[in-house]
Amino acid sequence: MLWESISSVVIGLALSWAALRVLPGRLPAGRTVFVTGALGSLFGAYLTDSTLGSGHLLATPTGAVLVGAVTLSLLIRPRGRGPVPSAAAR
Numbered sequence: 001m002l003w004e005s006i007s008s009v010v011i012g013l014a015l016s017w018a019a020l021r022v023l024p025g026r027l028p029a030g031r032t033v034f035v036t037g038a039l040g041s042l043f044g045a046y047l048t049d050s051t052l053g054s055g056h057l058l059a060t061p062t063g064a065v066l067v068g069a070v071t072l073s074l075l076i077r078p079r080g081r082g083p084v085p086s087a088a089a090r
Contacts, residue, residue, distance in 0.1 A: 001049070009038045012064070026077050040069075044068055
């Protein structure tokens with residue numbers, strides 16, 4: 001489980017780096033993106049491992065990539081606009 005955790009964090013950092021390169025103006029600060037990607041991938045690996053059990057060498061990194069990518073996609077802002085005000089601020 002230790003190697004799965006380390007590899008899922010590395011996968012999350014690689015996803016974060018790629019997201020910052022592809023969408024530089026549509027993401028928040030880099031530190032936030034890297035932490036979100038690493039934690040999302042770690043959670044994805046944990047979720048996949050607890051669901052399927054140990055011994056699935058290809059499924060656990062796949063779950064880490066999928067959940068990490070979904071978590072990072074939640075950070076993407078609309079193009080060309082600033083922060084969206086909340087309904088309470090209107």
